[in-house]
Amino acid sequence: MTIIQQSYTRLFPFKPFPYQTSLEYNRRLSPFNANIKLSKNTLSLHLNLQWKDIDDEIKIGLIQSLLLKILKTKSHTPNIDLYNNFIKNIPLLTENPKSHPLLEASFQRNNTQFFQNQLEQPNLLWGAQSLRKLAHYNFHNDTIVMSTAFQTAPQEMLDYIMYHEMLHKHLQFHQHNGRHSYHSPQFKHAENLYPNKAQIEQQIQQLIRTQKRTSTKTPSFWQVLLG
Numbered sequence: 043m044t045i046i047q048q049s050y051t052r053l054f055p056f057k058p059f060p061y062q063t064s065l066e067y068n069r070r071l072s073p074f075n076a077n078i079k080l081s082k083n084t085l086s087l088h089l090n091l092q093w094k095d096i097d098d099e100i101k102i103g104l105i106q107s108l109l110l111k112i113l114k115t116k117s118h119t120p121n122i123d124l125y126n127n128f129i130k131n132i133p134l135l136t137e138n139p140k141s142h143p144l145l146e147a148s149f150q151r152n153n154t155q156f157f158q159n160q161l162e163q164p165n166l167l168w169g170a171q172s173l174r175k176l177a178h179y180n181f182h183n184d185t186i187v188m189s190t191a192f193q194t195a196p197q198e199m200l201d202y203i204m205y206h207e208m209l210h211k212h213l214q215f216h217q218h219n220g221r222h223s224y225h226s227p228q229f230k231h232a233e234n235l236y237p238n239k240a241q242i243e244q245q246i247q248q249l250i251r252t253q254k255r256t257s258t259k260t261p262s263f264w265q266v267l268l269g
């Protein structure tokens with residue numbers, strides 16, 4: 043059963059499925075866009091390539107939303123809820139966010155020094171002022187988010203954390219499940235190549251401790267806190 047048929051059958055459990063289906067991923071559609079056409083009894087679904095790695099349950103919600111439009115029917119399913127939540131939780135997708143110059147500069151320094159300028163620049167944004175999660179890379183919208191706790195930190199700290207997140211982007215394509223971030227042996231090996239790594243990590247620990255003095259909890263080991 044194709045995912046289109048599955049989506050339909052969950053919407054209309056008592057109706058037969060009278061269509062042929064075709065599904066195509068492409069890069070022509072804008073980010074996370076999709077459309078469906080019904081012509082000569084064939085339902086043709088086109089999805090932006092970004093959808094490929096998204097969970098089927100969310101995709102089913104998307105397809106159901108499209109089916110309801112094309113069939114001019116209203117209905118509601120748990121999958122449509124999943125889909126709506128998914129879209130809501132990725133506010134960056136449609137806004138085409140501008141990267142911050144300070145983060146861009148850090149990215150470019152690393153890209154030159156360690157990636158032969160081969161890494162395509164993701165969105166680079168400041169996030170919350172978090173000392174728990176220092177930074178993370180979001181595969182779905184290709185965005186590195188950096189804690190604003192590092193906005194005024196020395197450049198070498200920022201660069202090191204940026205390097206860590208850039209490795210996530212760089213290595214995701216060599217991993218079996220690109221949707222998740224791993225600190226694989228390969229990742230750790232690459233991370234260990236960073237000059238003065240131990241020293242910079244100590245400085246970051248120190249910075250966290252200093253900033254945390256006004257707060258309650260102290261992270262025990264900062265490494266586990268990187269996304």
Ligand SMILES: [Zn+2]
Pocket residue numbers: 206210223224225268269
């Ligand atoms: Zn990480």
